[in-house]
Amino acid sequence: MKGNTSSLAFTSLAHFANDGSALFYPILITYYVQLPGMTIPYLGVMAILFNLVSGALSTPIGKHADRTGSYGLLISLGILLLGFSAIILSLPFVLHGYIIPFIVFGAVILGCGQAFYHPLGAAILTNTFSRDATPRVMGINGSFGSLGRAIMPTVLVVTLTIFGDFHGLMIYSIYSFISSAVIFAGLRGVIPRHSGMVSKTEPENNNANSVSRTLMPYIYLLTGAVFVRSLFLVGTTTFMPAFLDGQFGSKAIMTTIISLAFILPIFGQPLFGLLTSKKGGKFTVVLTFISSTVFFGLFLVFSRQLYTTVLFFSLYSLVAYSGFPVFLGYVGQIVPGDISGKANGIVWGVGQTVGGAVGAAIITTFTLFFTVSVSIELMFVFAAISIIFLPFLPSRSKLEQKILHAS
Numbered sequence: 161m162k163g164n165t166s167s168l169a170f171t172s173l174a175h176f177a178n179d180g181s182a183l184f185y186p187i188l189i190t191y192y193v194q195l196p197g198m199t200i201p202y203l204g205v206m207a208i209l210f211n212l213v214s215g216a217l218s219t220p221i222g223k224h225a226d227r228t229g230s231y232g233l234l235i236s237l238g239i240l241l242l243g244f245s246a247i248i249l250s251l252p253f254v255l256h257g258y259i260i261p262f263i264v265f266g267a268v269i270l271g272c273g274q275a276f277y278h279p280l281g282a283a284i285l286t287n288t289f290s291r292d293a294t295p296r297v298m299g300i301n302g303s304f305g306s307l308g309r310a311i312m313p314t315v316l317v318v319t320l321t322i323f324g325d326f327h328g329l330m331i332y333s334i335y336s337f338i339s340s341a342v343i344f345a346g347l348r349g350v351i352p353r354h355s356g357m358v359s360k361t362e363p364e365n366n367n368a369n370s371v372s373r374t375l376m377p378y379i380y381l382l383t384g385a386v387f388v389r390s391l392f393l394v395g396t397t398t399f400m401p402a403f404l405d406g407q408f409g410s411k412a413i414m415t416t417i418i419s420l421a422f423i424l425p426i427f428g429q430p431l432f433g434l435l436t437s438k439k440g441g442k443f444t445v446v447l448t449f450i451s452s453t454v455f456f457g458l459f460l461v462f463s464r465q466l467y468t469t470v471l472f473f474s475l476y477s478l479v480a481y482s483g484f485p486v487f488l489g490y491v492g493q494i495v496p497g498d499i500s501g502k503a504n505g506i507v508w509g510v511g512q513t514v515g516g517a518v519g520a521a522i523i524t525t526f527t528l529f530f531t532v533s534v535s536i537e538l539m540f541v542f543a544a545i546s547i548i549f550l551p552f553l554p555s556r557s558k559l560e561q562k563i564l565h566a567s
Contacts, residue, residue, distance in 0.1 A: 170346030180308030204524025211517030213271030218509020222501035232347025238276025243336030245270035250329035279504035295489025299433015310422035385549035386511030392542035395519025424478035433485030441490025
């Protein structure tokens with residue numbers, strides 16, 4: 161496979177492996193809480209930690225990839241680190257005297273591993289496909305991420321049940337190592353057309369600087385909207401397994417609900433990627449922000465009934481977990497390819513990931529005073545706040561006019 165086909169195939173495999181770890185730690189919370197001395201607030205702090213680490217690293221990783229063109233190598237390195245984090249996070253189950261140090265270290269490595277894929281995968285696709293086609297292709301690519309997010313919680317719980325906590329996580333680590341090797345082999349021959357165009361030593365030309373100065377305020381505005389949205393999204397996701405486990409008193413039901421809910425984004429990502437291509441990024445951001453807020457509100461109202469919980473949480477997940485083609489597809493429509501890694505890193509790393517870390521911190525603070533159920537209900541306020549940003553987001557045509565004047 162060459163060129164476009166190869167880049168889509170192997171970045172999709174990477175997205176599957178990366179997003180398969182999205183609920184890795186939230187699932188482990190339901191196991192760690194049974195260990196000596198472990199409490200929900202302690203474990204919430206670790207969620208803050210790995211999100212902060214991931215968010216802090218995403219932008220410099222994206223900038224480094226733009227300078228060197230080493231997108232494929234860096235993506236495979238991220239997946240490799242996820243495997244190492246699984247090894248470290250397995251140790252609290254056998255070495256009870258060092259539970260907190262191992263979870264802290266494992267959370268840091270997990271955050272490092274999760275910092276790579278989204279800005280780099282989006283940059284490869286942005287620089288391999290045409291600007292109009294990129295959001296649609298990101299939707300296809302994102303569906304594999306959603307597939308990983310839907311399947312891996314069940315695979316993880318089943319593996320831990322059959323092989324035990326420690327050995328189950330070791331099996332997960334081996335899977336990550338194999339995935340990393342395959343992804344490296346598949347992407348090392350893919351060279352995006354803009355890779356390495358930003359020199360380490362030579363200054364960018366005046367026109368590029370002028371365009372960048374024109375665009376960055378809007379990138380920061382989008383980042384702010386994504387930040388507040390992710391604050392709500394990741395904050396609730398961190399304790400969603402614990403919330404559902406408490407509601408229905410069964411890990412099997414909890415895992416089934418999560419898996420069913422995360423099946424829909426497999427189809428939602430291509431849908432919203434296509435909408436982003438056809439209608440523009442602003443339209444799809446507005447649509448997904450408003451509809452996901454409504455669906456989550458209905459989920460909270462009817463969360464004590466199994467069937468309505470599945471229905472509204474699934475509809476919420478369909479919309480809310482399709483951010484990859486929506487946010488980064490929007491970015492791909494409005495920024496030049498040679499700064500796409502940097503721009504993606506800002507929106508995803510600072511907005512999505514650091515915002516998520518703040519959300520994890522806020523909901524962890526809530527759990528000091530309230531139950532997990534009440535804490536998740538309080539987080540709904542931030543979903544409503546995120547809608548305030550929507551009128552200020554620019555349309556693609558408006559930005560094109562500004563870029564034309566700037567250049």
